[in-house]
Each structure stands twice: as structure tokens, then as C-alpha cells.
Amino acid sequence: MGKSTVAQMFRELGVPVFDADAEVHLLQGPEGALLPAIEEAFPGTTGAQGVDRAKLGAAVFGDKEALARLEAIVHPAVGARREAFLMSHPGAPLVVFDIPLLYEKGGYRGLDAVAVVSAPAAEQRRRVLARPGMTEAKFEQILGLQVPDAQKRARADFVIDTGTSLEETGREVERIVAALSGQE
Numbered sequence: 001m002g003k004s005t006v007a008q009m010f011r012e013l014g015v016p017v018f019d020a021d022a023e024v025h026l027l028q029g030p031e032g033a034l035l036p037a038i039e040e041a042f043p044g045t046t047g048a049q050g051v052d053r054a055k056l057g058a059a060v061f062g063d064k065e066a067l068a069r070l071e072a073i074v075h076p077a078v079g080a081r082r083e084a085f086l087m088s089h090p091g092a093p094l095v096v097f098d099i100p101l102l103y104e105k106g107g108y109r110g111l112d113a114v115a116v117v118s119a120p121a122a123e124q125r126r127r128v129l130a131r132p133g134m135t136e137a138k139f140e141q142i143l144g145l146q147v148p149d150a151q152k153r154a155r156a157d158f159v160i161d162t163g164t165s166l167e168e169t170g171r172e173v174e175r176i177v178a179a180l181s182g183q184e
Helices: 003-012 020-028 035-041 053-060 064-087 121-129 136-145 149-155 166-180
Strands: 017-019 096-098 115-118 158-161
Touching: 003 017, 003 096, 003 166, 017 020, 017 064, 020 064, 020 096, 035 064, 053 064, 115 149, 121 136, 158 166
Parallel strands: 017 096, 115 158
Antiparallel strands: none
């Protein structure tokens, strides 16, 4: 959808951004705090370089119970990091949490506002399928785990349309920062 690009736009405006995906990579990377628990739950999926994402993906792909076990390991750790991030920015008028599956996993609770980053379905498909290792089957499974885009847009306080030019998207981000920082 363009979440990473939009997150960078917020950073460039001086807004602290918590990147949940980046935290997961740290927690699952070399010497990551979650490696022992993941290895115990999914033997053979970790090594010196951290989680072998292909092996772990194969262990949970299409298995709801396995995915739930993995989420029970990962989500509390990321939540703790998110809380620490928030506490480390006490004077910031605005912080952004870049969180995939925000509505699906209840991450929206306790937030003052939600901005959904969205692109037209055809553009989303093109972007996702261009990623290394992505297949139509994986993409369809990902979509199946998500709240439909139209529902996310309806629930959001702000919608950032990334199907437009980068300049237009940047102006929308600037408007949101102004509105939420009381600069409007």
C-alpha cells in the first residue's frame, strides 16, 4: 500500500515513527530475543542469522494454529517495544505507529487517531507481487488475513491515498501532521 514510504514522510517532518515490522526483524534477527522461543515452538527454523523466514513461513503458512502460536510469541514482545518507544518520546506532540494488521489484531485500541495508507487494488497487487519471493498464493493468503481495504478506510480517521503522486501523498501527510499537532 505504500506504508513504508508514508512512514518516511512522517519521519522527514520530525514525527517519531515506530516501525513494528522493523522491530520484528530485530527480535528475530541474529541474537534476537525471540529466537529461543521460536526455535522451541518451531524446531529448525532459526540459526546463527536469526529466523529462517522461508522455513518459518512454511511452518505457519496455511496453519491457523501454528500462526496463532507464533503470534503469541511475537505480538507481546512487539507490544512491549511499542510501549517503550512511546515512553521514550514524552514531549512529542505526535508519534506514529506503523503497524500491519492494526485492525485485525486489535492494535488500534488506545490510539487517538488512525491513518490508513491505501492504494487502488490493482496497484497494491502490482507492488506486492514485485517483492522477492512473493507469489499469487501468498498474496491471496495475506489478503485473506486482512480486513478489506474498504472497511479499513471506513473505520479510519484519515486515509492516505498512495495511488496518487508522491507530492500529493506528501501534502496529505503534512495536512495530517498539522491537524494532529494542533497546527491547523
